[in-house]
Amino acid sequence: CKRDVNGVGMLYDLLRSPWLQALLKVKVTFSCKGKDFLEKKISSGIATPFCLLRTVVELLREAPQSGEIKELRRLLRSPHLKALLTAHDTVAQKDFEPTLPPLPDNIPENEEAMRIVCLVKNKQPLGATIKRHEITGDITVARVIHGGLADRSGLLYAGDKLVEVNGVPVEGLEPEQVINILALSEGTIMFKLIPVSDRPVSNQTTLYVRAMADYWPLQDPAIPCADAGLPFKKGEILQIVDQNDAFWWQARKVSDLGACAGLIPSNHLLKRKQREFWWSQPFQPHFCLKSSICDNSLPVWLVWFLLLVLLPLAAGFRRSMRLCRRKSRANRHSCHAQCSGSCYSVLAAPYEEVVRYQRHPTDRNRLIILVGPAGVGVNELRRRLITSCPQQFRSAVPHTTRVQKSYEMNGREYHYVSKETFENMVYTHRMLEYGEYKGYLYGTSVDAVRTVLAEGKICVIDLEPQGIQVARTHELKPYIIFIKPPSISCMRQSRKNARIITDYYVNIKFKEEDLQEMEESAKKMEAQFGQFFDQVIVNDDLQEASAQLLLAVHRAQDEPQWVPALWICSDTQP
Numbered sequence: 001c002k003r004d005v006n007g008v009g010m011l012y013d014l015l016r017s018p019w020l021q022a023l024l025k026v027k028v029t030f031s032c033k034g035k036d037f038l039e040k041k042i043s044s045g046i047a048t049p050f051c052l053l054r055t056v057v058e059l060l061r062e063a064p065q066s067g068e069i070k071e072l073r074r075l076l077r078s079p080h081l082k083a084l085l086t087a088h089d090t091v092a093q094k095d096f097e098p099t100l101p102p103l104p105d106n107i108p109e110n111e112e113a114m115r116i117v118c119l120v121k122n123k124q125p126l127g128a129t130i131k132r133h134e135i136t137g138d139i140t141v142a143r144v145i146h147g148g149l150a151d152r153s154g155l156l157y158a159g160d161k162l163v164e165v166n167g168v169p170v171e172g173l174e175p176e177q178v179i180n181i182l183a184l185s186e187g188t189i190m191f192k193l194i195p196v197s198d199r200p201v202s203n204q205t206t207l208y209v210r211a212m213a214d215y216w217p218l219q220d221p222a223i224p225c226a227d228a229g230l231p232f233k234k235g236e237i238l239q240i241v242d243q244n245d246a247f248w249w250q251a252r253k254v255s256d257l258g259a260c261a262g263l264i265p266s267n268h269l270l271k272r273k274q275r276e277f278w279w280s281q282p283f284q285p286h287f288c289l290k291s292s293i294c295d296n297s298l299p300v301w302l303v304w305f306l307l308l309v310l311l312p313l314a315a316g317f318r319r320s321m322r323l324c325r326r327k328s329r330a331n332r333h334s335c336h337a338q339c340s341g342s343c344y345s346v347l348a349a350p351y352e353e354v355v356r357y358q359r360h361p362t363d364r365n366r367l368i369i370l371v372g373p374a375g376v377g378v379n380e381l382r383r384r385l386i387t388s389c390p391q392q393f394r395s396a397v398p399h400t401t402r403v404q405k406s407y408e409m410n411g412r413e414y415h416y417v418s419k420e421t422f423e424n425m426v427y428t429h430r431m432l433e434y435g436e437y438k439g440y441l442y443g444t445s446v447d448a449v450r451t452v453l454a455e456g457k458i459c460v461i462d463l464e465p466q467g468i469q470v471a472r473t474h475e476l477k478p479y480i481i482f483i484k485p486p487s488i489s490c491m492r493q494s495r496k497n498a499r500i501i502t503d504y505y506v507n508i509k510f511k512e513e514d515l516q517e518m519e520e521s522a523k524k525m526e527a528q529f530g531q532f533f534d535q536v537i538v539n540d541d542l543q544e545a546s547a548q549l550l551l552a553v554h555r556a557q558d559e560p561q562w563v564p565a566l567w568i569c570s571d572t573q574p
């Protein structure tokens with residue numbers, strides 16, 4: 001048939017197609033051999049889809065083994081399909097475990113207003129807290145923890161009034177007694193309750209914050225339920241999922257978003273506690289971390305004593321402050337004047353709102369700040385990073401009031417400025433840090449950092465931790481890396497041949513007390529400023545630490561990071 005006017009050719013092709021023939025063969029085999037068998041099973045009530053699947057697989061085994069039959073057998077025998085059908089059968093047969101008790105007969109007349117909720121308690125906590133209503137004395141559900149058992153059931157809501165728990169009326173009971181009943185119950189717990197009339201509509205958006213302090217619920221007598229608390233450490237990023245309660249929020253750690261939420265004190269509550277703690281302390285002058293190195297003869301604004309003396313060839317590499325610090329400690333100078341406004345104060349915000357930020361390739365690079373105790377190797381790591389790729393990495397050229405030497409060039413080793421100009425830069429907040437050495441002022445300015453960034457390079461500076469707050473601006477978006485010493489026993493090994501630069505011409509070996517001092521200083525820094533560290537690198541093996549630093553610096557520029565929301569939401573805010 002040349003012209004397939006009536007579709008005869010198409011029908012012919014269809015009937016000759018191998019797949020249709022294979023299907024018909026299955027059908028024939030199935031009708032002859034399997035029909036009786038299946039009918040028997042169906043009539044005996046055990047022809048569940050899973051049984052049918054097994055039977056079909058059996059039949060297919062006996063059928064002629066064409067490609068299609070093999071394929072069908074493979075599909076029917078796959079574990080996913082088997083699991084799906086088993087789950088289907090379990091649900092269809094209502095084969096639930098454990099069996100729930102029958103509803104009580106004596107349901108009151110106003111049954112409309114009453115709800116009976118059965119929850120099966122496993123090893124997880126119930127995920128709800130209760131309280132006594134101040135006016136009515138009723139026991140009500142205070143809160144339902146997000147992701148907990150009660151929340152997942154969708155049957156309990158904050159504000160529901162408890163009438164009975166496991167058949168025991170709760171009227172007149174203290175919340176602790178009700179909790180006791182719940183704690184002693186195993187398996188199914190039955191609540192009889194009056195649902196809250198106007199369920200709060202949750203229209204809150206999820207908020208992310210950086211914890212600026214540690215929190216241990218088990219040590220907090222004020223928490224409504226310590227077991228429901230979420231412990232966290234400063235610097236951890238939390239996802240706030242519920243702020244309905246003015247005092248107790250619900251949160252998860254972003255490192256474990258699959259977990260059930262926990263209670264954390266609200267911003268308001270923490271601030272109140274901080275204020276109470278602050279006022280309960282006897283008056284003490286506020287000492288900075290670096291107070292012991294302050295010189296009384298210096299003006300108040302020079303409480304942060306910093307030495308900046310460059311290595312001859314590499315601009316911006318500060319000399320060790322070790323010798324000077326030791327001398328100052330021996331003299332026990334104290335700075336009892338005011339601390340700089342940038343010191344972390346106990347009254348600072350307990351949480352900092354953060355957002356995920358990915359630097360756009362055309363944006364300026366983020367400033368890299370290295371922080372660490374004296375002698376830990378901050379300069380060594382920074383020097384290695386810069387020399388590994390000077391076209392990409394640069395340090396900021398510091399300012400000084402000392403006289404320029406014959407071999408130096410203005411803007412290369414230092415920017416040489418008058419004392420008045422330097423002081424003016426300090427007063428106008430253009431210095432990230434500054435200090436005095438042998439009567440001259442030294443400092444790293446924001447302008448010097450800007451210059452490097454404007455060249456499209458990555459600016460790497462080291463900073464005393466007190467300077468972190470000043471540098472944390474929308475413009476610089478610093479990524480802060482803490483260089484941490486390893487254990488003293490490790491340092492004894494790795495620092496065997498290392499030298500501390502104590503003075504311009506004197507290099508000495510690390511002594512045991514140097515290592516101890518380094519460890520102590522690192523602990524203090526972490527305790528006071530750990531919340532600002534984006535990354536911690538332990539400098540044990542120098543090669544390894546250098547490689548980690550390089551990786552971290554690239555990650556800071558190219559991968560999304562949590563940064564203060566203020567840096568992103570506003571162009572005018574710090």
Ligand SMILES: Nc1ncnc2c1ncn2[C@@H]1O[C@H](COP(=O)(O)OP(=O)(O)OP(=O)(O)O)[C@@H](O)[C@H]1O
Pocket residue numbers: 318319320321322372373374375376377378379380381494495498499500501539540541542545
């Ligand atoms: N991981 C390490 N293993 C061995 N030696 C190291 C290591 N890290 C640094 N050093 C050496 O320790 C000495 C002190 O390092 P560096 O000068 O970089 O310290 P720093 O943190 O900048 O302290 P300071 O501010 O006091 O100068 C240097 O001789 C350096 O080469």
